[in-house]
């Protein structure tokens with residue numbers, strides 16, 4: 001009888017252990033949705049247009065499609081269009097598109113299937129001489145670099161990512177590059193900040209490599225514009241985030257969101273962690289904090305994609321400035337990279353990593369099992385003791 005009880009006690013503790021693990025497993029992986037992603041360059045054109053490439057990615061889900069369009073005609077722009085049809089298509093009238101002045105030259109059809117759209121435009125790069133090391137981005141600004149005037153390389157496609165590099169004349173051998181990544185399912189990038197992405201998001205990594213600074217103590221600022229139709233991205237929320245192995249020492253996540261009529265449902269977002277890296281192989285000592293200004297209405301930078309798609313675009317702009325007082329200047333490594341997600345729906349929420357969860361499960365689970373085991377054993381002994389006199 002005692003042996004039987006012991007066996008069932010061991011069994012139940014095993015069951016308990018498994019349920020703790022499976023609970024943790026489901027809490028961090030969850031139900032993930034998948035999309036089939038296909039990429040085409042310059043849809044409907046046999047060769048590259050002179051003004052810059054246009055990438056079109058279709059991410060098809062069960063009942064909907066996300067169209068990602070990335071273009072370097074004018075300031076680099078990523079446009080996201082969410083449709084409620086799995087057969088919606090993009091058509092481009094190239095003569096009109098390249099004139100960059102006719103709305104409707106790029107269409108997502110049928111137009112009635114469009115649920116939501118928004119775009120991010122990289123409009124300007126600002127540089128200032130931080131002589132007193134105060135990291136005050138309004139001091140001693142150099143004339144800004146307009147990204148629409150850069151010379152952009154052809155898009156370099158590989159799998160589900162595309163690389164675009166450009167430079168101003170004074171960059172010497174340096175360049176500003178944008179790497180777009182598209183995803184079929186949930187996951188994380190290999191390199192920091194390892195943002196959590198879903199099949200509903202795309203990622204842009206921006207970096208400044210080898211640019212000749214105009215002062216020894218130069219710091220940089222990137223001006224971004226969010227463009228939308230009826231529901232533009234108009235407010236930035238800063239949330240607490242978990243500090244774990246994915247983005248060590250960063251406790252916040254910033255989300256520039258578009259909200260519909262009820263402020264609770266978010267239609268689309270730009271999400272980033274307030275950190276940039278001063279080396280291409282990031283390590284903790286090369287992390288540098290960044291700050292953002294409040295979004296405000298702006299006149300749109302010249303972007304072929306925006307002109308071609310939107311009839312009445314609404315534009316909000318904000319500045320992301322890299323580095324705080326006391327942090328090394330750009331000249332120290334001549335490298336700076338920053339990563340952002342553009343997606344539809346609600347932004348992904350970070351959870352604890354599997355490693356942390358396992359540690360927690362073992363840490364909390366083991367004492368519980370010991371307690372249970374102890375309780376059962378005491379109980380068994382008492383019973384055994386109670387039966388003994390009869391024997």
Ligand SMILES: *[C@@H]1O[C@H](CO)[C@@H](O)[C@H](O)[C@H]1NC(C)=O
Pocket residue numbers: 034035036060061062
């Ligand atoms: C993705 O493609 C696979 C095979 O081509 C197909 O079986 C699956 O149904 C597709 N999924 C979606 C969501 O379109």
Ligand SMILES: *[C@@H]1O[C@H](CO)[C@@H](O)[C@H](O)[C@H]1NC(C)=O
Pocket residue numbers: 093094095096
């Ligand atoms: C594209 O636009 C041009 C100029 O507006 C027009 O002449 C041409 O017919 C259009 N092409 C198509 C395929 O619609």
Ligand SMILES: *[C@@H]1O[C@H](CO)[C@@H](O)[C@H](O)[C@H]1NC(C)=O
Pocket residue numbers: 099101102
């Ligand atoms: C667009 O620009 C082209 C030349 O770049 C010009 O011929 C045409 O008239 C312009 N169209 C509009 C509607 O402004």
Ligand SMILES: *[C@@H]1O[C@H](CO)[C@@H](O)[C@H](O)[C@H]1NC(C)=O
Pocket residue numbers: 084085112113114
């Ligand atoms: C897609 O949305 C449009 C407009 O919101 C609506 O008219 C249409 O019925 C929807 N289609 C489907 C298949 O849900």
Ligand SMILES: *[C@@H]1O[C@H](CO)[C@@H](O)[C@H](O)[C@H]1NC(C)=O
Pocket residue numbers: 131132139140
């Ligand atoms: C830097 O500090 C000096 C001396 O305190 C001051 O005169 C100068 O205005 C400061 N420059 C900036 C850009 O703040």
Ligand SMILES: *[C@@H]1O[C@H](CO)[C@@H](O)[C@H](O)[C@H]1NC(C)=O
Pocket residue numbers: 156157158163
């Ligand atoms: C394109 O990208 C691949 C991988 O990112 C790289 O190896 C290759 O050199 C690039 N090609 C050009 C022309 O830049």
Ligand SMILES: *[C@@H]1O[C@H](CO)[C@@H](O)[C@H](O)[C@H]1NC(C)=O
Pocket residue numbers: 172173
């Ligand atoms: C740019 O690169 C060329 C060849 O790689 C080199 O000769 C030149 O010195 C470089 N210029 C600067 C400003 O670094």
Ligand SMILES: *[C@@H]1O[C@H](CO)[C@@H](O)[C@H](O)[C@H]1NC(C)=O
Pocket residue numbers: 032033064198199200345346
């Ligand atoms: C992605 O978007 C689709 C359609 O809006 C939604 O059903 C799905 O839950 C979203 N997936 C994630 C992981 O957010």
Ligand SMILES: *[C@@H]1O[C@H](CO)[C@@H](O)[C@H](O)[C@H]1NC(C)=O
Pocket residue numbers: 212213214215216217331332
């Ligand atoms: C960059 O820093 C190096 C060494 O720290 C210095 O020699 C050089 O003059 C600086 N260059 C610029 C453009 O400030």
Ligand SMILES: *[C@@H]1O[C@H](CO)[C@@H](O)[C@H](O)[C@H]1NC(C)=O
Pocket residue numbers: 260261
């Ligand atoms: C939001 O409200 C406006 C009028 O206030 C209405 O025209 C529009 O359809 C509403 N949008 C949604 C998504 O409910």
Ligand SMILES: *[C@@H]1O[C@H](CO)[C@@H](O)[C@H](O)[C@H]1NC(C)=O
Pocket residue numbers: 126137138141221223293296298316317318319
């Ligand atoms: C970004 O900063 C520059 C320089 O301070 C300023 O001229 C510009 O208006 C700012 N842009 C936004 C969107 O706030």
